[in-house]
Amino acid sequence: MLAASMTTTLNYISDVGFTLNSVPINWFTTRADVRRLINLPFKDMDSTIDIGDNQTIESRRDVYQNINGGENYFFLNYNADNVLTEVEVHWGVDIFVKEVALNFKSHIQDNVNALKKLTDNFKEIEPGNYLFSDLKLTIADAESCGGDGHELRYFYASTDIAHLNE
Numbered sequence: 001m002l003a004a005s006m007t008t009t010l011n012y013i014s015d016v017g018f019t020l021n022s023v024p025i026n027w028f029t030t031r032a033d034v035r036r037l038i039n040l041p042f043k044d045m046d047s048t049i050d051i052g053d054n055q056t057i058e059s060r061r062d063v064y065q066n067i068n069g070g071e072n073y074f075f076l077n078y079n080a081d082n083v084l085t086e087v088e089v090h091w092g093v094d095i096f097v098k099e100v101a102l103n104f105k106s107h108i109q110d111n112v113n114a115l116k117k118l119t120d121n122f123k124e125i126e127p128g129n130y131l132f133s134d135l136k137l138t139i140a141d142a143e144s145c146g147g148d149g150h151e152l153r154y155f156y157a158s159t160d161i162a163h164l165n166e
Contacts, residue, residue, distance in 0.1 A: 008072050009094045010087070012157050014135045018087060021068070027159045031062070031082040040067050045075075066092075089155040097135060104152045108141035111152045115139070125164065136161050 011019040017026040023037055035042070042062040049057045060078040072092025079085045089095060095102040100114045112130050116122065119134040128144030131137075135157075142153040 007094055008068050008070055008074075008092065009096070010074075010089065011096045012087075012135075012137065014097075014137070014157070015159075017084070018157070025084065027085060028083045031060070031078050031084070034076060034084050035062065040064060042076075085160070086156065086158040090153065093155075095155055097137070102139065102152060102155060106152060108139065108150050108152055111139055131161070131164050133161060133165070138164065 009019075009021055013019075015027075017024065017029070019025065020038055025034055025037060029037075042064050045059070045061045045063045047059045049059065051057055058080060060080075060082060061075045062078075063073075063075050065073045070092055073090040074093055075086075075088040075090075076084060077086035077088065091104055093104075097115065098118055100118060102111050102114065108128055108130070112122070115130075115132055115135070119132055121134045122130055122132045125131045125138070126144060128141035128150065130139050132139075136159070137155065137157040138161075139152055139156075140154040142149040142151055145153045147153060
């Protein structure tokens with residue numbers, strides 16, 4: 001169970017998963033087990049999106065907002081087998097990738113430069129949105145997410161980033 005605190009911390013470990021406030025969460029952990037491990041209030045936001053021609057996209061996600069007494073917003077996403085495959089952070093979570101700290105109050109380029117210490121394999125997939133293929137993550141600024149400014153606004157990590165390379 002996560003201890004109550006003002007700060008929520010996510011330590012991302014590519015190809016393994018992450019820790020959330022020191023609780024290890026491995027990729028492909030069942031949804032029920034993830035919920036039990038982190039033991040926090042969430043909203044089940046599963047949906048089906050009709051994209052036409054009798055095709056749909058299934059979205060399975062648990063949304064966490066303002067947990068541990070802080071202002072934060074993040075999603076844990078699951079595949080059709082209800083196992084964890086993605087994490088999305090929109091704000092209020094201290095994120096670490098190995099020894100690199102990402103900062104939601106800093107300019108996106110400062111965060112890009114910090115991640116460049118870990119890999120040279122990155123590209124800007126659209127203005128303000130950067131893909132780090134080796135790390136299986138993307139970061140984006142507020143403007144690329146529909147807001148204003150160039151501070152970090154979005155962190156996404158996944159077991160599979162093939163859809164981002166298309």
